[in-house]
Amino acid sequence: MSANFNTWTSQAMAVLSFELRKFRSGRKWVFPVLLALGPISLATMLFIFGTRPPDNSEITQVFAVMFQTFMLRLMVMFGCALVFAGLYRGDMVTKTMHFYMLTPTRRDVLVAGKYIAGLLITSTLYCISVGATNIILHSVNGSAVAQSHFFEGPGLGQLINYLAIVVLACLGYGSVFMLTGFLFKNPAIPAAFVLVWESANVFLPAALKQISVVHYLQSIIPVPIPFGPFAVITAPASVFTSVFGLTVFTVAVLFINAHMMRKAEINYSAE
Amino acid sequence: MSGANASPTGRSHQEMPAQDQIVFTDVSKFYGEVLGVNKINLKIAPGITSLVGPNGSGKTTLMNLMTGLIRPTRGVIEVLGTRVDDPENFYRKVGYCTQFDTFPKGVTGIGLISSLLRLHGLNKKEAEARAWKAIEQARMTEAAERRIAGYSKGMRQRVKLALALAHQPSVLVLDEPLNGLDPMARAESIALFEKLAEQGLFVIVSSHILHELDVISDTVVMMSNGYIVAEGEIQDVREEMSEHPIGIIVRCDQPAVFASRAFNENHVVEIKINDDGGGVLIRTRSADQLYALINQTVLELGLTIEGVIPIDEDVHSIYTYLIGSNGAGRL
Numbered sequence: 001m002s003a004n005f006n007t008w009t010s011q012a013m014a015v016l017s018f019e020l021r022k023f024r025s026g027r028k029w030v031f032p033v034l035l036a037l038g039p040i041s042l043a044t045m046l047f048i049f050g051t052r053p054p055d056n057s058e059i060t061q062v063f064a065v066m067f068q069t070f071m072l073r074l075m076v077m078f079g080c081a082l083v084f085a086g087l088y089r090g091d092m093v094t095k096t097m098h099f100y101m102l103t104p105t106r107r108d109v110l111v112a113g114k115y116i117a118g119l120l121i122t123s124t125l126y127c128i129s130v131g132a133t134n135i136i137l138h139s140v141n142g143s144a145v146a147q148s149h150f151f152e153g154p155g156l157g158q159l160i161n162y163l164a165i166v167v168l169a170c171l172g173y174g175s176v177f178m179l180t181g182f183l184f185k186n187p188a189i190p191a192a193f194v195l196v197w198e199s200a201n202v203f204l205p206a207a208l209k210q211i212s213v214v215h216y217l218q219s220i221i222p223v224p225i226p227f228g229p230f231a232v233i234t235a236p237a238s239v240f241t242s243v244f245g246l247t248v249f250t251v252a253v254l255f256i257n258a259h260m261m262r263k264a265e266i267n268y269s270a271e
Numbered sequence: 272m273s274g275a276n277a278s279p280t281g282r283s284h285q286e287m288p289a290q291d292q293i294v295f296t297d298v299s300k301f302y303g304e305v306l307g308v309n310k311i312n313l314k315i316a317p318g319i320t321s322l323v324g325p326n327g328s329g330k331t332t333l334m335n336l337m338t339g340l341i342r343p344t345r346g347v348i349e350v351l352g353t354r355v356d357d358p359e360n361f362y363r364k365v366g367y368c369t370q371f372d373t374f375p376k377g378v379t380g381i382g383l384i385s386s387l388l389r390l391h392g393l394n395k396k397e398a399e400a401r402a403w404k405a406i407e408q409a410r411m412t413e414a415a416e417r418r419i420a421g422y423s424k425g426m427r428q429r430v431k432l433a434l435a436l437a438h439q440p441s442v443l444v445l446d447e448p449l450n451g452l453d454p455m456a457r458a459e460s461i462a463l464f465e466k467l468a469e470q471g472l473f474v475i476v477s478s479h480i481l482h483e484l485d486v487i488s489d490t491v492v493m494m495s496n497g498y499i500v501a502e503g504e505i506q507d508v509r510e511e512m513s514e515h516p517i518g519i520i521v522r523c524d525q526p527a528v529f530a531s532r533a534f535n536e537n538h539v540v541e542i543k544i545n546d547d548g549g550g551v552l553i554r555t556r557s558a559d560q561l562y563a564l565i566n567q568t569v570l571e572l573g574l575t576i577e578g579v580i581p582i583d584e585d586v587h588s589i590y591t592y593l594i595g596s597n598g599a600g601r602l
Contacts, residue, residue: 007392010389010392010394011389011390011392014386014389014390015390017386017389018375018386018387018389021377021378021382021386022375022376022377022378024377025375025376025377025378026375026376026377027376094373094375094376095371095373096373096374096375098340098367098369098371099375099383099387099434100390101339101340102338102340102362102365102366102367103358103362103387103390103391104358104359104360104361104362104363104390104391104392105358105359105362105390106358106359107358265340265341265342266335266340266341267302267341268371
C-alpha cells in the first residue's frame with residue numbers, strides 16, 4: 001500500500017510538473033495572467049492618479065467591494081474556468097490526451113495531478129493578485145500608515161482571510177470547471193452558466209443560494225459589503241460548515257471527474 | 272480463413288497459453304451506428320504481425336482497441352493476460368506509436384519522452400537515461416533537444432517511435448510507422464522492428480507500404496469493412512486460396528520442355544513461355560506440387576534452373592484476390 005502510495009504520489013507530481021511545463025510553454029498562461037494583472041493595474045492607477053481616501057477604513061471598504069464584485073466573481077471564477085476546463089478538454093482539442101492515457105497511471109491519479117496543477121496555477125496567480133492589490137491600495141497614504149494597518153490594525157488578518165477565500169474558491173470552482181470539461185465538448189457554455197449563477201447569487205432565494213460556491217465563502221469574508229436593495233439576505237454558514245462543506249463538495253466532484261476519466265476514450269474525430 | 276500460425280519461438284497459437292498472447296474474443300466496436308470492427312476473434316503471437324487493409328477497413332480501430340484508447344462495444348481483449356481496466360500493469364507492457372501527429376506545445380523531443388517516463392514511476396535521472404536510449408534507437412539524437420514544433424514529419428514519426436519504445440514494452444503497436452520517412456529511415460525502422468521481434472517482442476504494424484512489410488512479417492491480418500478476411504502466415508494464406516492460382520515464373524534453359532511436362536499436370540491452369548525465351552510462367556492451384564515437378568524434371572531431364580519466382584505471393588496480390596480491385600486500389 002505504502003509502495004503504491006509512493007508510486008501514485010510520484011506519478012501525480014509528474015503529471016503536475018508536465019502540466020506546469022505545458023502551461024508555461026504554450027500560450028495558455030496569457031488570459032489567466034491578464035486577469036490577475038487587472039486588479040493590480042487598477043490599484044496602481046488609483047495609487048498614482050486617484051484621489052486618496054483620508055483613512056484606511058475607507059480603503060478597506062473600497063478593497064472589499066473590489067474583491068467581492070470583480071476579484072472573486074470575475075477574476076477567480078473566470079480564471080478557474082479558463083484553466084480547469086482546459087485540463088481535460090484542452091488536451092482533447094489539441095489531440096494530446098493520448099500521451100497521458102498510454103501511461104501506466106491510475107486515472108484518478110491523473111485527475112489528481114491535473115487538478116493540483118490547476119489549483120497551484122490559479123491559487124498562485126490570484127493570491128498574488130489579491131495580495132498585491134490589497135497592499136498597493138493600503139499604501140496610498142504612505143508606508144507608515146500601511147505598516148500600521150497591517151501590523152497594528154486588522155489589515156494582516158483580513159489579508160490572510162482574503163487569500164484563504166481565493167484558495168477555497170479555486171478549490172471549489174476548479175473541481176466544477178474541470179467537470180464541465182469532461183461533460184461538455186464546448187465547456188464555455190456551462191462555464192458561462194456557472195459564472196452567471198454565481199454572480200447572481202446575492203439575488204437568489206435562500207434555498208437556491210446554498211447551491212453555490214460563493215455562498216459558502218461569504219462567512220469567511222472579513223469585510224461585508226451591501227449589495228443593494230434587491231439582495232436577499234440570509235444567515236451565512238458557519239466557518240466550519242463553509243470550509244468542511246466546500247472540501248466535501250470538492251472531493252465529491254473530483255470523484256465524479258475520476259470516474260469520467262476512467263470511462264474516457266480517445267476519439268478525437270468526435271471532437 | 273486462418274493459416275497455421277507459428278511464432279518466431281516456433282510455437283503455434285494453439286500451443287501458447289492466453290497470457291502469452293494478445294487475444295481478441297468476439298470483439299465489436301460501433302461508433303453510434305457506424306461499424307468500427309465486428310466479431311473479431313484473433314490471437315497474436317510474438318513476432319511481426321502486419322495489419323493490412325484499405326482506409327476505413329478497421330486497422331486503426333483494432334489498434335486503438337488493442338491499446339485501450341477505445342473500449343469495445345462487445346467482447347474482451349487481453350494483452351498478455353492483462354486488461355485495460357488495470358492501466359498500471361497494462362501500459363507497462365504496451366507501447367503505441369499512434370497515427371496522431373500532434374504534440375504538446377513547446378516541448379522538446381527528449382523533454383516529452385522523459386516527462387512521460389516519469390509517469391512510469393522512474394525518477395528524473397532514470398527517465399532521462401531511458402529517454403536518451405530510446406532516442407538513440409530511433410536515431411534522433413541530434414534533434415532531441417530541439418522543440419518538436421520545428422521537426423519534419425519524419426522526425427515527428429521517429430519521436431513517436433522512440434516514445435513507444437522508451438519504457439521497454441513487450442508489445443509494440445505501430446500505426447503507419449513508416450509514413451513520412453525517407454527510404455533510408457524506412458529501411459532503418461524495418462531493421463529495428465526485425466531486431467525487436469527477434470528479441471521476442473510482439474510488433475504489430477499497419478502500413479500502406481506493403482512490399483516492405485511483406486519481407487519481414489511473420490503473420491498478416493487482412494481487414495476489410497471492419498472484418499478480418501484472412502489471417503495467418505502469408506504463404507499459408509496464399510496456399511489456402513485454391514480458387515486463385517499462384518503465378519510462378521520458372522527461369523531455365525529449356526522452357527518449352529518444362530512447359531510440356533507441366534501441361535500434363537491437373538493443378539496447372541495456365542502456361543506461358545516468356546517473350547525472351549528464357550523462362551515460363553505457370554499458374555497453378557498447388558505451388559507445392561509444382562515445386563515437386565520442377566525437382567523431378569531437373570533430375571530426369573537435366574534442366575538448368577536459374578530461378579523460381581512466385582509473382583503474386585505478396586500481401587497486395589492476396590489482398591486484391593480477397594477483396595477485389597476496389598479494396599486493393601485504396602491500399
